Amino acid sequence: MNTFPLISEEEAxxxxxxxxxxxxxxxxxxxxxxxxxxxxxxxxxxxxxNWNKFRATILQGYLPRTLKEMVGVLISQANGSEYALRVHLHGLSALGMSEELLHMLVRDYENCPLxxxxxxxLRFGLLAATDPLQISEDDYAALRKHHLSDEEIFEVIATADMFSSVNAYTDSARVPIDQLG
Known part of the structure; x- marks a missing residue:
């Protein structure tokens, strides 16, 4: 049961x-x-x-939305956040990711064909969300080895923050899972 009323599009x-x-x-x-x-x-x-923060973090920026949604899947799975996990999986599906790749992402992202x-x-984003004090210079170096700019690394951290916040909000507010097509 949700904590707050859901104001439908028709009721707004x-x-x-x-x-x-x-x-x-x-x-x-x-x-x-x-x-x-x-x-x-x-x-x-x-x-x-909240919409402006979501838009600026997930829909805009340097990194592809699909990659940010994958970070969201891993964070939501690590946090046990069913609402966010389902929404991000739906988002990736809507963006054209195959069901097979989605299942692999959830089961074992390290062995996904990415x-x-x-x-x-993905590793860095998950660490930033679940254990940020454990981020080391080696973790930053791993991203820089792949030529990520400071702006892109910042965007990974902002994405981790966004999805951690979404998980905390949807779980504590008991937001019901959407009927997604």
């Missing part, structure tokens, strides 16, 4: 909520507003702030 009357919902439908690629955002609509300014650069990013 606040102009800020309506505007954010329109942006989400247009930019996220699901053709709908996920429950995480519907649960935030009780505070339109926080809905806007470039070593991507695996280094």
């Amino acid at each position: 009357t606040d102009p800020e909520v309506v505007a954010v919902y329109d942006e989400i439908r247009r930019e996220l690629g699901f053709g709908m507003v996920p429950n995480i955002f519907k649960s935030m609509a009780i505070r339109p300014t926080l809905l806007r702030a 470039p070593e650069r991507d695996k280094s990013i």
